[in-house]
Amino acid sequence: MKVAIVGSTGYGGVELIRLLASHPLAEVTSVISSSSAGTSITEGYPHLTGIREELLDDVDPAAIKAKADVVFLATPPGVASKLVPQLLEAGLKIIDLSGDFRLKSPDLYKEWYKKEAADEAYLKRAVFGLPEVYGDSVQDAPFISNPGCYPTATLLGLVPAVKEGWIDPSTIIIDAKSGVSGAGRGASLGTHYSELNENFRAYKLNQHQHIPEIEMVLSDMAARPVVATFSTHLVPMTRGIMSTMYASVQGERSAQDFIDLYKSYYEGRPFVRIRPEGQWPSTKEVWGSNYCDIGFAVDKRTGRVTIVSVIDNLVKGAAGQAIQNLNLMMGWDETLGLQFVPAYP
Amino acid sequence: MKVAIVGSTGYGGVELIRLLASHPLAEVTSVISSSSAGTSITEGYPHLTGIREELLDDVDPAAIKAKADVVFLATPPGVASKLVPQLLEAGLKIIDLSGDFRLKSPDLYKEWYKKEAADEAYLKRAVFGLPEVYGDSVQDAPFISNPGCYPTATLLGLVPAVKEGWIDPSTIIIDAKSGVSGAGRGASLGTHYSELNENFRAYKLNQHQHIPEIEMVLSDMAARPVVATFSTHLVPMTRGIMSTMYASVQGERSAQDFIDLYKSYYEGRPFVRIRPEGQWPSTKEVWGSNYCDIGFAVDKRTGRVTIVSVIDNLVKGAAGQAIQNLNLMMGWDETLGLQFVPAYP
Amino acid sequence: MKVAIVGSTGYGGVELIRLLASHPLAEVTSVISSSSAGTSITEGYPHLTGIREELLDDVDPAAIKAKADVVFLATPPGVASKLVPQLLEAGLKIIDLSGDFRLKSPDLYKEWYKKEAADEAYLKRAVFGLPEVYGDSVQDAPFISNPGCYPTATLLGLVPAVKEGWIDPSTIIIDAKSGVSGAGRGASLGTHYSELNENFRAYKLNQHQHIPEIEMVLSDMAARPVVATFSTHLVPMTRGIMSTMYASVQGERSAQDFIDLYKSYYEGRPFVRIRPEGQWPSTKEVWGSNYCDIGFAVDKRTGRVTIVSVIDNLVKGAAGQAIQNLNLMMGWDETLGLQFVPAYP
Amino acid sequence: MKVAIVGSTGYGGVELIRLLASHPLAEVTSVISSSSAGTSITEGYPHLTGIREELLDDVDPAAIKAKADVVFLATPPGVASKLVPQLLEAGLKIIDLSGDFRLKSPDLYKEWYKKEAADEAYLKRAVFGLPEVYGDSVQDAPFISNPGCYPTATLLGLVPAVKEGWIDPSTIIIDAKSGVSGAGRGASLGTHYSELNENFRAYKLNQHQHIPEIEMVLSDMAARPVVATFSTHLVPMTRGIMSTMYASVQGERSAQDFIDLYKSYYEGRPFVRIRPEGQWPSTKEVWGSNYCDIGFAVDKRTGRVTIVSVIDNLVKGAAGQAIQNLNLMMGWDETLGLQFVPAYP
Incomplete structure (x- = not known):
């Protein structure tokens, strides 16, 4: 399974890279950042030296589709609401880590996020990905909105x-x-x-x-x-x-x-x-x-x-839960790539 | 005004030393520690080098009375309940920073502290030293129980x-x-x-x-x-x-x-x-x-x-409030020795 | 490959447990602690809840041999020097994370560790396990002394x-x-x-x-x-x-x-x-x-x-390097179970 | 002695405010910030609530002179080099906490600070204020360059x-x-x-x-x-x-x-x-x-x-040493307003 990450230079994106590196069935084929496209991700994140050295891609739905089957959006508020329609159109499965598709009501979004909401038609298509509560709907869903931390x-x-x-x-x-x-x-x-x-x-x-x-x-x-x-x-x-x-x-x-x-x-x-x-x-x-x-x-x-x-907050509250949702979306074992023992102390 | 501190090697005691060092009317004349008597306080607290170098005194009500007018007790639970009667008997004013005299009911003390309570007669004599609420009773009180943090x-x-x-x-x-x-x-x-x-x-x-x-x-x-x-x-x-x-x-x-x-x-x-x-x-x-x-x-x-x-917690929650109580007990301005600007950042 | 850990309740031991949990060829079959034998490791380390719930074993070379092929010693100074002869006798491979077998000279050990050194015969048998410098000698060695952090x-x-x-x-x-x-x-x-x-x-x-x-x-x-x-x-x-x-x-x-x-x-x-x-x-x-x-x-x-x-210090400086040594000792790929991306931030 | 602080909203400036609040002979009469002039200093520093509530002044040598005798400069590199000539002209004593006047050679300044140096005539007039080494020259100096941390x-x-x-x-x-x-x-x-x-x-x-x-x-x-x-x-x-x-x-x-x-x-x-x-x-x-x-x-x-x-670094490495220099400059006891016991823990 080929996976792209939009927003790779944020903490959510870089945590997806960390966790997916040991996922047995998913492979990150494109790390994407509109702000840093064309530079190496190790410039901002030297801890990835020798692990991921390729250049960051720009955000381009067609290019993403050419490289990946599933796309994670780890983007600031207001970005996913614009990107999702194009990505769905391109036939990609989506897991959105931002808040753009969590609330079903555009008014509520506007009230609390102080931004324009996503198109209501797309809001309806997003499944709220809290697997322990809504596991059945996550199963096989093509478009998942990952809960907040x-x-x-x-x-x-x-x-x-x-x-x-x-x-x-x-x-x-x-x-x-x-x-x-x-x-x-x-x-x-x-x-x-x-x-x-x-x-x-x-x-x-x-x-x-x-x-x-x-x-x-x-x-x-x-x-x-x-x-x-x-x-x-x-x-x-x-x-x-x-x-x-x-x-x-x-x-x-x-x-x-x-x-x-x-x-x-x-x-x-x-x-x-x-x-x-x-x-x-x-x-x-x-x-x-x-x-x-x-x-x-x-x-x-x-x-x-x-x-x-x-x-x-960066694992079960963001990237880890997103991968858990990927696993469920693909019909895989929920724990694939996530069997980390907590790092203590 | 001469002041003794019992429990000088705990954080409460050492904070009393810090704050009283710039008090214009109070002078610390005896730093006392039953566990470290006879050693210099700088052994455990090198930050006091050149500031207080004298040896720690042992706990002895008569000796305290000879050196001081007021005594601060910054002792673990169960110590003040035994010391206070002797110190009051010796004619000392007392500010107790421990929890031993805060609760008026011995049963309540026993239930929550899992220890024997102080003698009820002495419990009654302790004034609860929260100046902003009980300022009137603090004024001129000879025995104050300093609130918890x-x-x-x-x-x-x-x-x-x-x-x-x-x-x-x-x-x-x-x-x-x-x-x-x-x-x-x-x-x-x-x-x-x-x-x-x-x-x-x-x-x-x-x-x-x-x-x-x-x-x-x-x-x-x-x-x-x-x-x-x-x-x-x-x-x-x-x-x-x-x-x-x-x-x-x-x-x-x-x-x-x-x-x-x-x-x-x-x-x-x-x-x-x-x-x-x-x-x-x-x-x-x-x-x-x-x-x-x-x-x-x-x-x-x-x-x-x-x-x-x-x-x-160590100032208004302990040593600072104790000095505020000292000021009120002595009829001084409440802020004497306490006009510190917070250390930020 | 069955693995036992002596000193499982120290930070080195618990880090071995964390890392070995994702090792594809090694399995921890006995977690050992002389001080806490008979209790569950989750009592002291609740982060292992649901991951390792078994009781801690006592230190017993015969029992270890019955359960494991390799033993990690993550013990305080002076313990391994006494245990190693019995464990080698029992036919176990050993990776010692303590300092007991790093110095070849007993006098030097005594001078710097202020303790009796291990028997010189055994000191000679220990291979200093810094793979990037002494990789050839680590290969196939049955008894490795893991370097300090x-x-x-x-x-x-x-x-x-x-x-x-x-x-x-x-x-x-x-x-x-x-x-x-x-x-x-x-x-x-x-x-x-x-x-x-x-x-x-x-x-x-x-x-x-x-x-x-x-x-x-x-x-x-x-x-x-x-x-x-x-x-x-x-x-x-x-x-x-x-x-x-x-x-x-x-x-x-x-x-x-x-x-x-x-x-x-x-x-x-x-x-x-x-x-x-x-x-x-x-x-x-x-x-x-x-x-x-x-x-x-x-x-x-x-x-x-x-x-x-x-x-x-707990990974390349202790448990991680010990596993790297295990891999080399067994003739496996050096990176097995160690391909973690650093957790950043 | 009336004192003005230029750069009051940086950490050096705000530490000067903290320390000078308990100085017995110096009084801060003007807190100055070019970037925040006209706003209250408590907007950025709520810890000063009730302590200093006045509005921040703009940088104006004449206005400073009207309010103060001595001015502390706690400004970013390149600011003091321009301000000092005007302030000296206005008859103010100066203690500069920035690096602008520490190096006697303009070339060295340019090489290491990557900025234009101050006028050499003024560089010569600045006394390097490390009292324990250059105490004699600090005594009575009208213009002191405070050492780096x-x-x-x-x-x-x-x-x-x-x-x-x-x-x-x-x-x-x-x-x-x-x-x-x-x-x-x-x-x-x-x-x-x-x-x-x-x-x-x-x-x-x-x-x-x-x-x-x-x-x-x-x-x-x-x-x-x-x-x-x-x-x-x-x-x-x-x-x-x-x-x-x-x-x-x-x-x-x-x-x-x-x-x-x-x-x-x-x-x-x-x-x-x-x-x-x-x-x-x-x-x-x-x-x-x-x-x-x-x-x-x-x-x-x-x-x-x-x-x-x-x-x-903010006291002996900046504001405290600056006040020590003020004391020496004025012929006062070196320790005035600086007899703080370290806050431990």
Whole structure:
């Protein structure tokens, strides 16, 4: 299977290159970057010396089609919405890592992304690629919209409880924390080393563009509209997301009950690991891997459950999940090329 | 004013030494450590070379009384409860930075600290030294119990809203994050560099010993029993605490309304800084200083307020607040020796 | 090929587990720890949840022989020297990651390690496993002593120039820097997070036990005794070593001359990457991989060359190189199970 | 004494504001920034909320003169060279933190800074403000050029030994390491958090613009031309510089001999602290303070001394030393406003 990557010089693109290098059935045949076409990818990424030395291609649907069967889009907001129609027209399968096709409503996209939305016809064709929740629709889909990093950690932590009615959806509060690589490679004061090191920062409270994506799935699971409080924070580290989530428990449920429910819901899903009672995952325990680890605490005093969910934002939150979607799209084993042990310490 | 510090070789003690070095009216006349008595403090802390070179004293109430008028206790749990009676007997004024005298109920102490509580008679004599809330009782008190680091950031962020009934106390959720220095200087796997660096970790969910201290004050403010959900996380940095707090708003209140309320409540209190709308403090913005900075977000969609409160855990969360209490106890200006500009970056 | 790991609960052991998990021809059949035998390895390393859940075995040569053909020793100083005779007796092949068998002289070991040396008969049987320098002797060797982390980065950066007489061996100065994981998992004040974060520290100047190992190989290459100045520093990061090396150039040589020499010396050696002129590798560019990257600067003003060499101390500096040695020992392709792209960023 | 700061929105400027806030005799009356004039300094630096809220002034020599007696220039290369003549003309005393007036030779400036040099007449009037070496000329000087951060750490570590002829100047090798704040506040890929965190990087080998400044002073001390090998590295931390320096010892000298020599040379100089034998300073041990700490190792095997010198690059390497120069310029006690205990941890 020949694969092209558009947006190869961003962190998402370069992580796709890293992971696909050990995929047994997929081969990257074109690394593409509109901004750096014609230069070697090792100029910006010397760690690829001796691994990938070829020049970066420009974005050209016909040329892509000549070289590849599947294309990953790891592009900034607003790029995929324009590219996808041409790529689909050219007969390519697509996995879009950007947010352009995640929301089904163009109005919602415009409201949260402050940009024009993609054509609604194409929005409808995109399958939301969260395999552990929507695995059946991912199977054989030709066009997949890969979930955001925060929504992946958050939804895997909330879906079983919401779906089963074990928590009151109107009480959901999500306190999320991310490493800085989630902000991409663009240099700015907000990602300047001296400003972030030895610092912990809250940002975009109630305003993050991942909010409608989270609510879309929670509403689907609850079968009624759900709005949630969602906060984001920057942690002085490169990789990793933790969502600490709170909700009121419906009925009498212990942490062990939640553990049993989640183990059963994620049965046969190799990338979700449920932790034993009293153990909560830390982000380093999934570093560099495609795992999402989840732990629980139930507080009898307040009647609330606390759910801790962690991922590597560049793997399960981006490139790894995209490859998982590729595997499912092709009918392959979900874990192909993704059986990395987390790099610890 | 002559001052002794018991527990001088812990991070709290050494921070007292740093801050008191520029206090115009207090002089440290005895640095005390039961574990290192007879050695120079520079052996363990070479940064004090040329600043304090004298030998550490042993813990001896009579000797302390001979050298000092006020004693700071920066000791592990269970030490102050035994020392305080002798020190009070000896006629010393006391500021205890440990948790031994914060809770008025011995049973509560035993339940959360898993240790024997101090004698109830002495528990009653300790004044809870959160000056911005209990300033009147701190004034002239001979024995002050200095609040914990998490409670300081949390309570300063919640008290005005709870007191005024602007938030529903039964909905309070506190998601707290701390730098690693809060764990002290004792080496363990839990504070081992390679385990914490590039890692974000949740711990002691619903079990932290600061919970009853927070609830004690919130209940006092609400004039009814309050229980709260409280989570703690370790951030890969040395100093700084952020409490991100959530609650349902009672009535129609904007972020600006909260800002106005808090500015009015903290009027004349130099160490609390309320941020303008849309701005949330980060921990580095108070690094090394005695400030507590607070920002707000109100979400009309969910009817909740998010309150972000930050401190330096070793200053406003420990040694700085202890000196602020000393100043008030002595009838001095609250800011003496504490007018540090945060060290940024 | 069945493989056992003694010392599985140290960072070297757990990195062997990570890397061997994707080795196509080797299978870990016994994870061994004398200190934690009988417990699950996931107790100390939750990141292995679902990957390796079995109980840790105790150290028992007969039992190891029953389960494995090759044994990796990732043990503290002084352990391998006692174990190796029994394991060789039992007919096992051995790759020792500790320093016990690197120095051929028992006196030198005693002097630098402050411990009793291994039996000289066994010292003689150990092959020093630096494949890019001593590849021929590694081939088919039944007992390999894996080089230290600092020596690996340093020697790969110096050997070609010393061997060819391009630098004056009496002028060699090595300024080495390491991430903290090199100190292992044992908690101490020296590896305490708050002491190392936002700190850069020099240690063991002229005293590091890796000095005789470096000088042994340099002397071999120069065909005369070489002593070198060697300094070590702790960098506030987990993984990575950089050796910055200085020496006077013999004859007229440009940086490009050095590049050409090294490219030619390391021809066919996939894990050494020589950087183009004006580019010096940083540690993150080899993070998680088995690469050693080397760059050069020649200063006409001073007549000195500066050589920068980087590795991941846990991979090329320990577990990765050990697996490379396994591959060579077995006559396999050197890169089996080691074709990781560095994890960047 | 009224003081103005030009370049108030850079890290050097904002550190001047921090330190001068507790200076007993100097008062900052104008904070100036050409790029941000008319806005509040708290917009870019919220940590100054409630401390300095006034608007930033534009650069106007007459207006500065109306408000201040002394002006600090904390400006990028090439700015001071144009401003200084006007400011001197206006009768202002000047302390320039930039590199524009450090080198006496315009050609050398052009060669290393790749910019036009300042007018030679003004170059001659600037006094090089390294008080521990050139204290006499600093006294009463109206125009001081503040040394660079690397030169400060390096020269304080080398001057006594070079001056006394204890080391061979032709053998000097300087391996320097800096925290990232030395690169200033301008955002770029080179200071992007995800690129620097968990990374150690060499840069500008033999090319750093501080080389001629170091050689100028060493040549002065040796009374003959000295060229030195000088390497710079970026450490994943915000503040701190360590220079590890190597040279061949002339004659028989022990580490203790060096300690005695340096103690004697720096007698009466409060900001240089010489460490006892076997102890080398780490950067955190001077964090936030104006100290330069120095330690020694002498290796009989190689005949070399290793000198370790550390400073906080923003304090002794910039703003602190500038204030020390102000104190000396005004005939005040050298330590006024600078008696900070290092912030540890």
